[in-house]
Amino acid sequence: MTGFSVDTKLFQELGQLLVSKESIALVELIKNAYDADATLVTVTGLNLGDAENGRIIVADDGVGMNGDEFRRGFLTIAGRTKNDGDRRSPVFGRRYTGEKGVGRLASHKLGMEVEVQSRKAGPVQRGATALPPAISEVKARIDWRAIEKLETLDQIPASGAVTVVESAQPTKPSSGTTLSIAPLRTAWSGRIRSSFLKEAATLAPLPLTWKKLPDGAVSEMLLFDELPIRDLHSSDPGFEVVFGGDLSVGDRLLPEDAAAANWIAEVSFDRETGKLAIALAPTARELRDVPDAEGFRFEKLLGKNAGPSFTGRILQKSNGIWPPEVSGVRLFMEGFRVSPYGEQGNDWLELDHDYLSRVRRTLTGLAILRADDLPQGIDTEGVSTQGNKAYLGAVFLQRSSSPGLEMVVSREGFLPGAALDFIAEWTRVAVDLIVRFRSLARNKPKEVRPETKLAQRNASNRSDVNETPTAFRVRDNAIEIERKFSSIAQAVERNDFQTVAREAKELQPSLSEIREMADQFGSEAVQWRVLASLGTELAAFVHEINSVGLQISVLARELEDALTMEDLARTRSAIRKTRQRALDLADRIRRNAIYLVDATSFEGRSRRARILLREHFEAVRLFFDTRIEQKGITVVNTISADFRTPPMFPSEISGIFINLLSNAVKFTDDGGRIEVTARDRDGFCEVQMSNTGTGVDLSRARRFFDAFQSTTERPDAILGQGMGMGLTITRAFVQEYGGDIDFVAPPPGFATSIRFKIPVR
Structure with a gap:
């Protein structure tokens, strides 16, 4: 009789196609448990880092299988047991998640052998809220290595690679199926295990x-x-997955x-x-x-x-x-x-x-x-x-x-x-x-009261041409408050408390007006400083774009030269190198773009938070990576991963690090070193940045915090020449929180150090 003969390589081919990685394989086995009306499935990994001694155990409390169901279901690749009828599980009426009959190949992906112990539940009608005791048991063993050594699937029955033993006396009263897979095909590296644990967090919806x-x-x-x-x-009691052993999710919050x-x-x-x-x-x-x-x-x-x-x-x-x-x-x-x-x-x-x-x-x-x-x-x-x-x-x-x-x-x-x-x-x-x-x-616009508009117009008419109307209003109210307090002091000396009460009452409008102006303009001051800080780095970004443009031109010439090469191997090699450089440029632009978006976005100025300082510094450092690499500078970030600032706006920290790191890169010698440290000390968050190269005269260093006192005597090839505002803006950020910033004596091996500290409370 003529027919088809199927090579055993089918398992390997199907496995690679349908179950591409370990996490997918385990998900398939978990879905099988769900389809079997299980309420609980446990997935345990033992010695996963050692393929030969490793083991994966998947155990559920579902309806189980008898011998016939095991042969028609588990041993039949692409079987149709879930395609018959209404495609729902027998007891709880769950819609089947499997439909192609290839889930059992998951055990082939995970290990060399699989042992199956399944206890079949007794007869029960759909709609029951629990499963009856087991009435039979099947034990089976599949040796995938032995199967793969055979030429065709026809040879499996006589090879002993698959054994099935049935019993009318189950070893436990409860129904369910347990798969024990060992040894493993692959030792689970830290990367594989970490990837699986991340995926396990969302295997089911939170x-x-x-x-x-x-x-x-x-x-x-x-x-x-x-x-x-x-x-x-409605009768379904629910479904839970528990991971144990080396696959334990642990204390992930x-x-x-x-x-x-x-x-x-x-x-x-x-x-x-x-x-x-x-x-x-x-x-x-x-x-x-x-x-x-x-x-x-x-x-x-x-x-x-x-x-x-x-x-x-x-x-x-x-x-x-x-x-x-x-x-x-x-x-x-x-x-x-x-x-x-x-x-x-x-x-x-x-x-x-x-x-x-x-x-x-x-x-x-x-x-x-x-x-x-x-x-x-x-x-x-x-x-x-x-x-x-x-x-x-x-x-x-x-x-x-x-x-x-x-x-x-x-x-x-x-x-x-x-x-x-x-x-x-x-x-x-x-x-x-x-x-x-x-x-x-x-961003809902705030309505300005008519009386406020009138006060602003009057201030505009009365103020000096060199003075803003708002500043005039603040000064005018301050003068009025000072005059009222003087009158109150004189009245107190006379024991004229009636005048004290009248003057205090008349003082209230001026105080309220100053408070309203503080509410209106105080919050905007942070944004002004942020914008000013970003403006000081605009030249650096322009230099970066110009540099990228020149390198793109060089890449274009290299591609043109590659097309003229007669040796195909050399042409391919040249194109591959040029392609990699183009990808590096794209990544460079992307990193700068991400930083600029983060620094200028609304979120950076919308709410203060205790910021993780180490990762924030690293985000800023990426902006200067090009110049750091060109000068061969080593940047050492010793800030602890869990060190946080007092509550601050993220854009303020960005502005501080932008200006300090820009100066450090400019003045560090080729092949030099930059180090940033942070610590809690005496109630202050204290951050220090040190660099080799050009030193600073500490006796004259305070002048660099004054506006337009540039620390740069000659332009940097990439970062340009400073405008003398960077340290002024940085000091404003720090002083906003009652802190201080100054140049300090550098540690051994460094030429310059600048330190800022902000009260923790």
């Missing part, structure tokens, strides 16, 4: 992305009490409280009715900072079957980022994460792209809403967009209501297409609505 929000968390109702994340029957967010949005589309709904609201945290913040609710009929049904919740942070393991908006199918994940490098909503480019000044994507009650955004609202790190969210899909979403063969994600674009488009609209309403709330 509770705050779907569970009921705490009372008072948001200012108004959103769309859901609790988001439907799976296609379930993942966000559990929606109170950390500033805005929360929910989105829903029902393909049966064609109804789209979006709602967003500020949280209690946002309302404390911006009492005028308002929510928004929108509904629209897009038409039946306009796209797949989905629901989602997105939480936004204004002054911070979510932990990297969970940041971004992720997709979940039947409660299990699928690609795209929304993390760095998987920018399916183009949040990072828009944040880094800031090309769109307005949120043009909101035009598709066509909502009469949608307020007009300000001209620069697009500048306040944020990347994936500022968002934590989940979009939930169910198989029965997601036609058009075709999964890739590995089931790790979806094929590009109109259905996925539909979800991305409307999820992004929800994000852009957060951007608009947050921007409107934080």
Whole structure:
């Protein structure tokens, strides 16, 4: 009889195609447990760093298998056991997550052998709330190495590579399946294990992305009490995954409280009715900072079957980022994460792209809403967009209501297409609505009282041409206050307390006016200093762009020369080198752009925080990397990773480090050294920067803090010549908090040191 013969290499080929890495393999085994009506699955790793002695154990409390089910299911590649009937689990009615019958190849990916012990639950009707005791047991062993040595799959039954033993007497009363995989195919390096633990954090959605929000968390109702994340029957007791041994998640602190967010949005589309709904609201945290913040609710009929049904919740942070393991908006199918994940490098909503480019000044994507009650955004609202790190969210899909979403063969994600674009488009609209309403709330113009306008006009008419009207008003009120206090002092000496009371009452308007002007103009002073600080570094950025432009011209010539080479090998080598240099230039521009965006963005001046000083210095250092590399300077950052400043604006710290590091780089000799240190001392946050090269006369150093007293006697080739404002601006930042800055005696081996200190409280 003629037929097909299948080579055993099929396992290896399918394994590479369908289960590309260890984390995917474990996810497949966990999904199998879910499909088997398990309420708990434990995944334990033992000695994972040693392939020969390592072991992975996956144990669940599901319905288990008898011998026939094991052969038809586990031993049948691409079996159809989950494609028959209504494609739901037998007891709790869960929609099957597996459909291609290749999940058992996950054990092949992980190890050389797998031992299976499965205890079959007794008869039970769908809708039960618990499983009955086990009535039989099957024990099996699959030796993948022995199978791979065979030529065809036909030879497996006679080889002993697969053994199955059935028993009518289960060894335990409870049902369930345990897979023990050993030895391992690969020793789990620290990188593999770290990658898995990060992915494990979002294998299932975090509770705050779907569970009921705490009372008072948001200012108004959103769309859901609790988001439907799976296609379930009401009897389902739930499903939990626990990682143990070398795979233990440990003490990773993942966000559990929606109170950390500033805005929360929910989105829903029902393909049966064609109804789209979006709602967003500020949280209690946002309302404390911006009492005028308002929510928004929108509904629209897009038409039946306009796209797949989905629901989602997105939480936004204004002054911070979510932990990297969970940041971004992720997709979940039947409660299990699928690609795209929304993390760095998987920018399916183009949040990072828009944040880094800031090309769109307005949120043009909101035009598709066509909502009469949608307020007009300000001209620069697009500048306040944020990347994936500022968002934590989940979009939930169910198989029965997601036609058009075709999964890739590995089931790790979806094929590009109109259905996925539909979800991305409307999820992004929800994000852009957060951007608009947050921007409107934080940039709402303050109405100036008529009497204030009149006072300003009078001051303008009376003030000297060399004096600003506001300064005149402050001085005029100060003179009036001084005069009133003099009258009060004289009245007290006369025991004329009636005059004291009258003068004190008349003093009140002047005090109130000065307080109002302080409120109006005091907050703007920080922004003025930030802008001035960035202006001092504009020349450096211009030099950087000019330098990049010259190098691009050189690359163009090198490519042209490569095309004239007759030796193909030399041509390819020259093009590869030029390509790498072009990529380095692109990365250089990107790093500078990221820094400039961070330094000039609204977030840098919106709220004070205790800033991690080490990583903030590193962000500034990237801006000077080109000159540092050219001069061969070694920069040593000894600041502790957990050292924080007192509460300050991030842009102020940026401004301080910009000016100090710019001077240090200019004056450090070629091949020299720069060192930055920080410590808490006597109630002060004390930071010191030292460099080799040119020293400073400490007896005359204070003059460099005066305006226009440049420390640079000759221009730097890249950083240019200073304008004499850098240290003046830096001193203003430090003195704003009651601190001080000065040149100090350098430590041994250094020529110059400058130290600033700011009170901790």
